[in-house]
Amino acid sequence: MQKTSTYIGLGLFLALTAIPLLLGIGYALLFSLGLTGILSEGFTLEHWRAVLRSAAFWESIVFSAYVALVSIGMAVSLALFVVVRRPHTFEKGPLSFFIYLPLALPAIVMAFFIFQMMSKAGFLSRLAFQLGLTRSLGHFPDWVNGQYGIGIITAHFLMALPFFLILYTQMYRHEGMRALMQQAYTLGATRRQAAWRVAAPALFRRSFATVVLYLLFVMGSYEIPLLLGSQSRQMVSVLTIQKLQRFNLDDIPQAYTISVLYSMAVIVLALSSLPAYKWSGRKLFNRSRTVLKE
Amino acid sequence: MSMFLEAIDIRKSFGTEKVLHNMNLRLAEHEMLSILGRSGSGKTTLLKILAGLELPDGGRVLLEGKDMGRVPPNRRDMVYLYQEPLLFPHLNVFENVAFGLRLRRVPEQDIRKRVQEMLDNLELPEQSRKMPQQLSGGQRQRVAFGRALIINPKVLLLDEPFGALDAETRASMQQLLKRIAEDFSITALFVTHALKEALLMGDRIGLMQEGKLKVYDNKKAFIDDADTGVQAELAFWRGIG
Numbered sequence: 001m002q003k004t005s006t007y008i009g010l011g012l013f014l015a016l017t018a019i020p021l022l023l024g025i026g027y028a029l030l031f032s033l034g035l036t037g038i039l040s041e042g043f044t045l046e047h048w049r050a051v052l053r054s055a056a057f058w059e060s061i062v063f064s065a066y067v068a069l070v071s072i073g074m075a076v077s078l079a080l081f082v083v084v085r086r087p088h089t090f091e092k093g094p095l096s097f098f099i100y101l102p103l104a105l106p107a108i109v110m111a112f113f114i115f116q117m118m119s120k121a122g123f124l125s126r127l128a129f130q131l132g133l134t135r136s137l138g139h140f141p142d143w144v145n146g147q148y149g150i151g152i153i154t155a156h157f158l159m160a161l162p163f164f165l166i167l168y169t170q171m172y173r174h175e176g177m178r179a180l181m182q183q184a185y186t187l188g189a190t191r192r193q194a195a196w197r198v199a200a201p202a203l204f205r206r207s208f209a210t211v212v213l214y215l216l217f218v219m220g221s222y223e224i225p226l227l228l229g230s231q232s233r234q235m236v237s238v239l240t241i242q243k244l245q246r247f248n249l250d251d252i253p254q255a256y257t258i259s260v261l262y263s264m265a266v267i268v269l270a271l272s273s274l275p276a277y278k279w280s281g282r283k284l285f286n287r288s289r290t291v292l293k294e
Numbered sequence: 295m296s297m298f299l300e301a302i303d304i305r306k307s308f309g310t311e312k313v314l315h316n317m318n319l320r321l322a323e324h325e326m327l328s329i330l331g332r333s334g335s336g337k338t339t340l341l342k343i344l345a346g347l348e349l350p351d352g353g354r355v356l357l358e359g360k361d362m363g364r365v366p367p368n369r370r371d372m373v374y375l376y377q378e379p380l381l382f383p384h385l386n387v388f389e390n391v392a393f394g395l396r397l398r399r400v401p402e403q404d405i406r407k408r409v410q411e412m413l414d415n416l417e418l419p420e421q422s423r424k425m426p427q428q429l430s431g432g433q434r435q436r437v438a439f440g441r442a443l444i445i446n447p448k449v450l451l452l453d454e455p456f457g458a459l460d461a462e463t464r465a466s467m468q469q470l471l472k473r474i475a476e477d478f479s480i481t482a483l484f485v486t487h488a489l490k491e492a493l494l495m496g497d498r499i500g501l502m503q504e505g506k507l508k509v510y511d512n513k514k515a516f517i518d519d520a521d522t523g524v525q526a527e528l529a530f531w532r533g534i535g
Contacts, residue, residue, distance in 0.1 A: 170308075179378070180380055181349050183376065184382075185347070186345050186368070186372060186374040187373060187441065187442070188445060190366075201384040204384075206383070
């Protein structure tokens, strides 16, 4: 009975998520190979060659990875720091409610907020000018639309931080971290040693697969880099959409090529996080390998 | 004469519930005292107070005559072992056992030698690279013992350490603990709610009841006391026979 319901669940999951995704990738692959589309003239690898030789494509991949690693790296580090030092901060009281609010904020709203705060005409620029730190608003650094993606990183960091604070707070409570830390104390660890040698690495290990998936999510984000990114250095999703929506119809197959390449990279990374899922101490399948455990 | 470990007039309440009432305890060096008690009788609270993980409302804890009142858990040299082995999930068996040595900055070569010796002693030589989730319940508990014993603590505080094991593993772990207690001349408090285990493990036996500890002079006195439940147990088995 349990087996049957598991197979039904797995079938529904595949039908609703995996199959539409695979169909989309399949269509994009056909388009990228010149096998479909308005201007298709039969099988060609020309679009793949053009993309793989394009500096803009590789730069966008590296830039997307950089933004994801820095923003999520900072969010995970700060969340771990707060939770291992003050594990009960977000368990009770008003903070336990307010911490959920940023999660309900759409990405585009966060992007506008960052734009208003950090752009050359934004709040921080005006404050710096009033304090005499800059000679004019134009002298304020390029935090938004700049080549280092500071605005994009800040927006993603602010969106990811509450998520990881909630995640680690819940994990601290449910994974018996308090008992582990007490065990470490009686073995001779100071509070700091117990926090950094036991709680933080144990929590990070447990969350590793989630961290990888969040990285992938940020790498593929669109609204925030669209509003806060620069013209010269684009994240991969912005580059893809621009090629797809240009007037030059010859660019469309390249957009599909980029989307296929990016999808393949994401699938490889996601699959490579399966060992990490196991490494984090979780099980995908129980011993009989039939029932999804978590 | 002062004993190796003493608890004097320990009091502890949680809200309105009094858990320990002026409880006294004396433990000699290299002695293992079994403490038998029902759930909620205050056994765990007592061990946590001795380990410094809970603060008593009143009373004193002395180790080798020294007041432990202001000594934090990491400086008491008393290792508290839970019912669950609580191995650190991000460390393999070797690193779990080496944990206390690394905190004490023992040279790497010594760590390797001592951990390997400990794993041999605990019959775990082949498991050193395994992660905790790859071990059985009994193996995990052995690693927890190894991690505690390797730092040579003055007192081991064992809080129903075999409670989560099946009967067979439990019996073999009891034998193992008896052996290593002798080999390492351990001073320990062994808390359990199992009558047979209390009799088997302790050099002396105490009964925790309503927040007070009664320690018996010998096993016969323990068996003869109706409060311990031994007589009722014997009557049950005789009744079946």
